[in-house]
Amino acid sequence: MKKRLRRAGQKWRAVSLNVCSECGSATPSHIACPSCGFYKGRQVITVKEL
Numbered sequence: 004m005k006k007r008l009r010r011a012g013q014k015w016r017a018v019s020l021n022v023c024s025e026c027g028s029a030t031p032s033h034i035a036c037p038s039c040g041f042y043k044g045r046q047v048i049t050v051k052e053l
């Protein structure tokens with residue numbers, strides 16, 4: 004039972020990085036780009052610039 008919880012915690016650290024197709028910065032996969040807000044070719048979050 005406790006082993007299961009440990010594995011779930013480790014999964015968070017095993018996030019692979021993608022390269023944003025919009026701005027080219029390293030972005031965790033399955034997460035919208037923190038720099039430009041794009042995810043899978045479309046803007047999903049609004050990023051404040053400046």
Ligand SMILES: [Zn+2]
Pocket residue numbers: 023024025026027028036037038039040041
């Ligand atoms: Zn980006």
